[in-house]
Amino acid sequence: MNLRLKFTSFVLVLLLIVIFFVSYTIYYTQKKFLTEQIQFNTDTSFKLLLNSCKEALKINKEAQIVEAMVSIYEPAIVYAYFVSENNDVFVSKNNAASVFISRANASSVYKSEKYESLTGENIYEYSSPIMSNDQYIGTFIVGFSQDYIDSRINEGISVIIKKIKRIAIISILLSILGANFVLALFIKPIRLLGKAAKKISEGDMSAKVDVKDSGEIGQLAKAFNGMITKIKETDNFKDEFISSVSHELRTPLSAIDGYCNLLIRAIGKNYSHEQQLKGLNIIKEATARLTKFINSVLDLSKMKTGIIDLKMVPVHIEEVIKETVNLFESLATAQDKHLVYKVQNNLLTVNGNIEKIKKVITNILENAFKFTRVGDTVTVNTMLSPSYGNEYIEVWIADTGIGISKEDVERVFEKFYQVKEGKYKKPKGTGLGLSIAYEIVKLHHGNIWAESEIGKGTVFKFVLPVLKL
Ligand SMILES: Nc1ncnc2c1ncn2[C@@H]1O[C@H](COP(=O)(O)OP(=O)(O)OP(=O)(O)O)[C@@H](O)[C@H]1O
Ligand SMILES: [Mg+2]
16 A cells, blocks of 8 residues: 555545544534424414413403414414313314314313324423413413424434535545645655665665755755765775775785795795895785784774773873884984974873873874975974863874865874875875774873864874873
8 A cells, every 4th residue: 555545544534533523513412402492482382372372361252262373373283272161172273183182181280291192193282271360261282293393303404414414525525635735745755765765775876865845854855865975975985995905905915925935936046045034024014014904903993892991090191202202213313304392391190091192192193204204393292281271181293294185184083084195196004093093082081183284284183181189
């Protein structure tokens, strides 16, 4: 069953339930109202007839009694008569119906009662005593046809039923039209979503849903478009990951394979010690590169999933920085670059893991040397954080290197993200150094970011909370 049919059936069932209850209520109240109205009319007719009868009796003209009673036309009246105290009966209407006269008993109390006549007719009969100078002079009796009264009520009811039927048919038609119109509004964007989802499943990542609605459907479309963007990013990331991983695995593996073959062939031949040592060193370097890469990936995934348990101890950050920076001095000299370290001897301690904090500084310094030119300067500086306040220690590692563009500066912390040199050339490395630094700083409840200008240099800054003793 499609959505249109389901929705229309649902609306119809709802409408039928509402129509049923509303119709029943209208029918019931109208029937009650009509019955009361007709009852009131019958009572009034009897009172009018009774008054006419009394007037005629006052002037003592029996003929007028009959006349007065006949003059009041009421189709519901089956018979009307006056029974005097001497049991004389003056009949008006239905003279011939002697069956009714048989009920002509003088009664001294006011009565109204229903009965079935000998001819099978249902009669509603009123009888009232008439007094003159406190003397009972006779009884006035009128019989109304209950069947006639009922037929009047039924006539009124059938008019109401006809109206209810007409309204129900019009509302059903309108609701079917309305349900279809509303559905058309819903179905259009849902179809667009379905088409876009199909395109994506077929591998077309350019799919987008264009819905101008600002309500739930619009929000769904927005979320869907957001999801497509995320899928695209993940897809790109997957490509980058595969190319990065395969490059990082293939390059050292082929070096190992090549040099192993060479060394195997060299057995028994006259290869010099230097040549063999060179081959073994290359194999060693390639193995170290592979190990570093695999460790980086594992470290990162452990930190990302939170399964790493960092042993935190009070760390004097100045000392850790000093020790790490010292390791880069020989590299700076070898590359003809300057390394400046500004010591602030009064800094406090942080709660952290020494090896991991060293890793953050190492990864940033490695980049600083990788992306600077001969003669450039790398400066390491520590201070109480100007942006986060005295509760944080801030470390700056600034270089005067190639710099990073505005679009890339926030993305360098993403896994495997590397800024291409020129249009296609990837820099050396895996693109994991800064993501590892980012995860470590986050595990220490700190923050890390970069500020950069193309051609002028980059400053990497990170803050760590000061340990309160
Ligand atoms: N100081 C810097 N100057 C200019 N660009 C930088 C600097 N530091 C990082 N980058 C850019 O950020 C990218 C990501 O750095 P990251 O350290 O994560 O990876 P990598 O250095 O390329 O590889 P890895 O560190 O894993 O060996 C670098 O490839 C580079 O494009
Ligand atoms: Mg790096």
